[in-house]
Amino acid sequence: MFEKLAAYREGDRLEVKRAQGGLPRSLWETYSAFANSSGGVILLGVEELPDTSLRAVGVKDPNKLLDDFWNTVNNPQKVSENVLTDSDVQALSHDDVTIIQITVPRADRRLRPIYLNDNPKRSFRRNRSGDYLCRYEEIQGMMRDAADQSQDSRPLPRVGIGALDLATVSSYRQRYRLSHNGHAWNELGDSDFLRCIGAAAEAEDGRLHPTVAGLLMFGHDWRIAEELPNYFLDYRQQTSFDERWQDRVVSQGGDWTGNLYDFYFRVYSLMRQALKTPFRLEGILRVDDTPAHKALREALANCLTNASFSERRGVVCLWTENALVLKNPGDFRMDLGQALKGGISDPRNANLLKMFSFIDIGERAGSGIPSIVRNWTASGYERPRWEEEFGPDRTTLVLPLAQSANEREARDETGDKSRRQGPATNGKNIRQAGVMDSKRQRSTARTNGKTPAIRTGDKRMENQLKILALARDTGSITTVDVADSLGLGASWSRELLQDLVRKGKLAALGANRNRTYRLVGPEGQGEGAGDA
Template sequence: MIDFSKIEQYRENNRIEAKKALGGLPKSIWETYSAFANTYGGIILLGVEELADKSFRTVDLPDPEKLIKEFWNIVNNPNKTSVNVLSSKDVFVQEVDGDHIVVINVPRAERSYKPVYVDGNPLCTYRRNGEGDYRCTKEEYQAMVRDASVKTQDMLVLEEMDMDVFNKESVRSYRQRMRLSRPGHVWEALEDEDFLLKLGAVGIGSDGKKHPTSAGLLMFGNEYDIVREFNTYFLDYQEQYDADTRWTDRIISSSGDWSGNVYDFYFRAYNKLIQDIKVPFKMEGSVRVDDTSVHQALREALANCLVNADYYGRQGLVIIKKRDAITMANPGGFRIGIDAAKSGGVSDPRNGAMLKMFNLIDIGERAGSGIPNIFRVWREQGWVMPAITEQLEPERTILTLCFEKTADKKSAIKIGDKKSAISTKMKESIIGYLTDHAEAKASSIAEYIGLKPSRTRDYLNELIAEGIVVAEGGNRNRSYKLKS
């Protein structure tokens, strides 16, 4: 929430929109309402004007209660908005230095309500990018419609395909892994077709015959059949160890020398990811244990990336391994808020049938504990906390796992040093936090970016030297804010 006593320090961004509104309820408010609901949520301020230097100044609305009444009448009109995602506490009058303004807190809409559109026209669906609203492409609209379905995307029975799409070696390998994970399982004696039917990889079509499901095709199909249904399907693993070379090792689904399906890609990519993970010597009885919490976290992260991808989306799924970091990017946004995902307890996979298939061979978590476990492991290792970001146009989710120690004395920062270890990404995160918070202490910022306060203060000192941030107070009372 905004600190209204310091409103002049805020700026418009992807979560804040200011409108003067002296002439009544602005027509453009509905585009912003749709955009906030379809993106991350946000706050609309009526009675606030944006000055030439981008700072805010309040004006006294002559009749704020009338504006609120008009807003409620329109937002509840199905001919104007597809759904009202607000509650009564989300709209109120706020007094700021004697001026009366209206605050409208638009929450992020649940996926079942999306897309939130206006004027009774699904083509009038908006999203927020930076400090502006934009009309969604047909592709973005269709992605929201798919995600709104009660059934997950991968439950669709593909009646135009037959059982020949399955790669027999992939199915054999999966069944062998399941025997090891769940010996004596009731499905063990079934023939392949009946096993795949029980698994959810096969469904019965309207013709009464067996056909692959989307999940079955993605997990066990051949790439040349997968792209018939998922035209932009592409899986890509890259190792980028040399700055002068685009990649030093690569696995792509379209190479033609392997199946190209999700199941086989998982194990090929995972075996590459763990090659540099140090394994301490540990024995259980007479058997050496080569599995660590880091291995488990990487399995969770990779499975999470694969089961939450929108395989109809553009640009494919890309895993990049560097010496000091791994990034996993998949098409499609988060179906729940990132904060909720970090907290755990909520599971809403885009491809639920695929998650079940991974679960049966002891990969992946259904109870919503996967992402919290990844953060816990990184915290225990003393590494910079993982970063989850959502990207629009096209919609993608990116997980970054860094192997840099948060309190590495050898990487102490010196102002003006060209070899400074401060990353542009960390500074942008701090600026973004101070955009949403008029001022904050180093401890609050540190918690947000996942670093220790001492390291965070080094980043803040760099930003102060660059004239972006200013510090007020001393010692324990010191706070930071963006320079006016």
Template sequence: MEDFLHRIGAMAHDTDGKLRPTAAGLLMFGHEYEIVREFPHYFLDYQEHDRSATEDERWTDRFVSSSGDWSGNICDFYFRVYNRIAQDIKVPFKLEGTDRIDDTPLHKALREALANALIHADYYDRRSLVIQKWPDKIRIANPGAFRINVQEALVGGVSDPRNESLIKMFNLINVGERAGSGLPSIRTVWQEQGWQEPEIVESFNPDRTTLLLPLAANNVAAKSGGKSNSISEKRKNDILQYLTDTPEASSVQIADAVGLQISRTKMYLSELAASGAIVAEGSSRARKYRLMS
């Protein structure tokens, strides 16, 4: 067992030559009461809501890493959450020989999104990792900002992982991508489903990355949210107009100029960059936006 854990990066030799758990091994296989000794702010939270009418409504089901009735580590959390969100996915009947295939690209994309959050989270940060499921969307928020430009992550091919050993462990169960293709794959699957495109929002101080996965078709969203869609387009046009007059600006400057909250501004900036209307340059707090040449 120790040899196996050593080979996958869950254990390593200390200065005395003794095998000890690594930080990744502790997060992956430890108990919550052991993990918080190294990561004092470590907290995993899964919530289910039975309606989307009011997002502030109290959850209808929940489990957290500190409850004491399960290990609280990220390995068990991954499987518990995935089994909960996967049970609502309709599986088409498909045979491979005489065996029924119950796995679909959507299942794989959900596993990728969940693993990405757990792999790239900054567990030393003071914010918790929270996953919320509504009937028409899933929100995955993890502590820590992107280590590369968000638009590079959306295009794919560039990767700068925070936790290399965690990636290796998830790769061993065929989950997670090393080549920076996770987010583009998720977007492709959502497009094939005819659903609204996933949204990524970064916030800072403390750093946080939020992935919103709509589970509704575009035409359904347009029927129920026509007014909000027009407001969204107006806000985007305000941003584009500001960047026409101001060749380069930060998200804070843009938010102040158009009168929006910073989180909403970042969401619109991500959408505009994904559509090719603007370009994001720089990383994290030094990031600036300009119109596409």
């Protein structure tokens, strides 16, 4: 590093101080800021020149400076916690002068905030090349994260079980039965089931109430916002410069529950359309699930289960021309390098993660982030990247839609024609483009006079299997959903749905234009439609 010192600049992870008169008082503000942010390096005996380049000037008495430093950093009246080891502080020679290098790691969440003068209000954070005094809400956020108890586990004594949406609970239980056929919890009533999965708990009044996790997962937006005023979920498709967005889903829309469970399935069904899907068959059925789809499911669950819903700025999911972007309030609970290695699970909302994992969504063994990277890059995309912001805290995951260099080379060599389902032209919704593609394919098959590869009866079965899978993925479906997703006409879609109702695979709810369809029992899963 010192050989190229002149090329470095102060920034998020580097601070220099001349330290000609001993330890500068501002050193401790930087120590607090680095420990409360992403860590960094402090160089004593280096000055910043007017052109922002750096120059080594050395310290006058390195041994005394080191003694003073260790005495102060171990004084709890001056610094709340010493997060350093002996190897983090070194005296190094450069151009016949001595520079002291202090490498400050990111503090463990259980120790934060790191503050000065025995006063938590003297907590600092790093912003580019400067240290700033933390606002009250930032200090509160770090203190919440320092607790051993998960943020979403406490019961809400002002909220009754009746505040939860029964249709959402029913949909969740249906998915749970599909994943845990024969489990004893399937025989429980709703209240006992919710207690078992962590969605409800007894409060001090001895009665059962929803936990924070239960309300977030199964409640209505307006009721969630009464307990968590900053709660907000936002999905936007922004793939065209001609419009602000081509599609949007917000929790405050009023036409759906606005809870995390429904948001997850709505947003996943939309964002998955951005992914390329190579043509692959298992028997007569096309397989559309790729490692990238698995990475997206894991990333979305990770975003929701690690969000700090007490923070300003809600969850934002974007489908842009170049990437899928997931943003959640709250910073990382551990160093990003450690999270990428895997093996340590420390979710901000452990109950939410548990509830998602019960229906086969999300990793609970600390392997979620490594699996996102592995599965996304395995599908030929560029490596995902994470970004952190502080004040207010925010974590952003960018899943690039551009192909990696290796994938481009492989495609050039093999001439691979894998289809990518990207945004439709002229700002049209992707689902409309998919319908037109399907119609063109059917028209081409007819005009060429070729016999379809699948007989009429087999094609009917295949479509009904796809309908059941769509119902399983989204909770409820309409005739329009089926027509758009499968590229079928409205009349044929309605006939297929009514046939599944007659066979007991789906239940029809509502009448005429408002009719929706839901799975009926565990037999409604794909394999149960084998006699469709």
